[in-house]
Amino acid sequence: MRFHKQMNLGRIYKWLWGLCILGLVFTGFGQLPIYSRYKLSTLPGLKWSADFYFTHALHEIFAFLLIALAVYAIVIWFFERRPALSKAGFLRLVILAGIFATGIVRVLKNFAGFYFSPNTLLVADIGHLGLAVVFLLAIAITAALSKPWLKAG
Amino acid sequence: MFKNTPSEEAMSDISRRNFLKKAAASAGGLALAASAPRAAFASPKGAELATVLDIGRCIGCGACVEACRTINNFKFPKPQKPFPVMSPQDRVKVEDWSEKQNVDSRLTPYNWLFLQTVDVSYKGQDYLLNIPRRCMHCQNPPCANLCPFGAARKLDNGITVIHPEICFGGAKCRDVCPWKIPQRQTGVGLYLKVMPRFGGNGVLFKCDRCFDRIEKGKLPACIEICPEQIQHIGPREAMLEKAKAIAKEYDGFIYGDTQNGGTNTFYVSPVPFEVLDRALKEQAQPAPHLEPVENSMALSENLGKALLLAPLAGALAAGASIAGKLKKSQD
Numbered sequence: 001m002r003f004h005k006q007m008n009l010g011r012i013y014k015w016l017w018g019l020c021i022l023g024l025v026f027t028g029f030g031q032l033p034i035y036s037r038y039k040l041s042t043l044p045g046l047k048w049s050a051d052f053y054f055t056h057a058l059h060e061i062f063a064f065l066l067i068a069l070a071v072y073a074i075v076i077w078f079f080e081r082r083p084a085l086s087k088a089g090f091l092r093l094v095i096l097a098g099i100f101a102t103g104i105v106r107v108l109k110n111f112a113g114f115y116f117s118p119n120t121l122l123v124a125d126i127g128h129l130g131l132a133v134v135f136l137l138a139i140a141i142t143a144a145l146s147k148p149w150l151k152a153g
Numbered sequence: 154m155f156k157n158t159p160s161e162e163a164m165s166d167i168s169r170r171n172f173l174k175k176a177a178a179s180a181g182g183l184a185l186a187a188s189a190p191r192a193a194f195a196s197p198k199g200a201e202l203a204t205v206l207d208i209g210r211c212i213g214c215g216a217c218v219e220a221c222r223t224i225n226n227f228k229f230p231k232p233q234k235p236f237p238v239m240s241p242q243d244r245v246k247v248e249d250w251s252e253k254q255n256v257d258s259r260l261t262p263y264n265w266l267f268l269q270t271v272d273v274s275y276k277g278q279d280y281l282l283n284i285p286r287r288c289m290h291c292q293n294p295p296c297a298n299l300c301p302f303g304a305a306r307k308l309d310n311g312i313t314v315i316h317p318e319i320c321f322g323g324a325k326c327r328d329v330c331p332w333k334i335p336q337r338q339t340g341v342g343l344y345l346k347v348m349p350r351f352g353g354n355g356v357l358f359k360c361d362r363c364f365d366r367i368e369k370g371k372l373p374a375c376i377e378i379c380p381e382q383i384q385h386i387g388p389r390e391a392m393l394e395k396a397k398a399i400a401k402e403y404d405g406f407i408y409g410d411t412q413n414g415g416t417n418t419f420y421v422s423p424v425p426f427e428v429l430d431r432a433l434k435e436q437a438q439p440a441p442h443l444e445p446v447e448n449s450m451a452l453s454e455n456l457g458k459a460l461l462l463a464p465l466a467g468a469l470a471a472g473a474s475i476a477g478k479l480k481k482s483q484d
Contacts, residue, residue, distance in 0.1 A: 031301045033323040034352075037244050052299060052329050053449065060456035064463045071467025072474075079475050107457040110298045110450055118306045122319070125303030 088147035201311030213283030217375035232340030322355035414448030
């Protein structure tokens with residue numbers, strides 16, 4: 001029984017997804033010491049942007065939401081008998097998966113008692129940052145070219 | 154990581170020089186550094202090493218400070234001048250200690266250990282206490298956890314090290330460190346090869362607990378050289394017991410066992426650390442402090458645990474949506 005035509009998750013979902021991406025990008029770049037350097041944190045109401053502990057916590061909250069939204073979409077996708085992904089959709093999915101995987105390593109390393117080798121952490125840290133930039137480029141290009149996640153039809 | 158390693162002569166040079174210099178200064182009981190116990194602290198793989206510093210017995214001779222500077226000299230930054238201009242100039246400060254390498258009265262990129270000295274009274278007794286200060290080597294170090302490039306990392310023996318070839322010099326590690334330990338030198342490091350005007354500002358340096366010496370079964374320089382043998386190193390559990398035993402002798406106090414969620418550095422004092430901290434500030438001693446420190450990674454750990462529930466939350470929401478729509482289509 002199809003009730004999500006072309007698996008349309010709805011406007012609210014898309015807004016939430018967009019908000020999470022924006023939030024993750026803003027707080028993610030805030031993990032680099034650039035907001036203080038480039039005076040963003042001196043703007044009214046943005047002093048918190050240079051508080052690393054605060055932006056880190058926000059980043060993890062947005063990550064929670066994004067993971068929940070992603071799993072929501074995956075479950076619906078299965079229920080909808082796995083409509084085919086477009087190439088643009090597949091590309092974004094792969095990059096996001098890389099961001100999630102490196103992100104999970106970064107979360108686990110913050111737990112006392114979890115040890116990863118320095119090389120694993122280097123790959124996770126630089127990979128997370130690098131893939132985030134690649135993802136931004138990917139969504140900018142796919143948005144400009146109006147490429148949906150799923151194949152038409 | 155480092156191109157050269159110190160020669161064996163460097164260590165025995167320090168021993169000889171210090172013996173001659175300090176023999177007159179310290180009272181009897183000066184042990185020859187060369188005969189200090191070696192490698193009695195070897196810990197099983199994966200077990201963290203901790204150090205105990207008995208500040209009740211520190212005589213403030215400074216041998217540890219000098220030994221640290223000598224033995225780690227090959228790791229010190231060698232900046233090229235002039236430094237590239239960094240923008241915006243009013244927000245990015247040059248931190249240049251290269252003309253002040255001899256400063257040993259505070260932490261600098263060229264001085265990773267220094268002595269604080271305080272004059273205090275406690276329970277009617279006067280104390281002149283010397284406190285060797287350096288990185289605490291936290292069990293869950295925020296510097297290593299939060300470095301965006303993975304330059305600061307914690308080794309499996311508990312030592313926190315900043316990799317000078319990866320560090321971009323943003324000094325986030327210093328900002329998030331409860332004791333503000335790492336010290337920056339502008340004009341060295343990877344940032345010079347990327348876009349020095351717009352990103353980065355040198356490399357951060359701090360005590361690395363002579364991790365390279367420990368790898369070879371040797372003691373950290375400051376521990377080996379100490380004429381009073383006030384420092385001990387070994388597996389964390391054993392060192393905590395040692396710290397408690399020394400504290401019991403003094404009817405004293407420990408700092409570093411629980412601060413910031415637990416560190417691998419235990420200071421033992423006959424005087425409470427709140428009293429010492431107050432004295433540090435009143436007597437204008439250089440940072441760092443000796444304040445109580447809550448676990449700075451606690452919120453992150455809790456949010457991280459919550460993240461593990463995120464897939465469940467998404468799945469449940471999807472299940473509810475599907476169920477709702479199915480019910481609607483049946484009605």
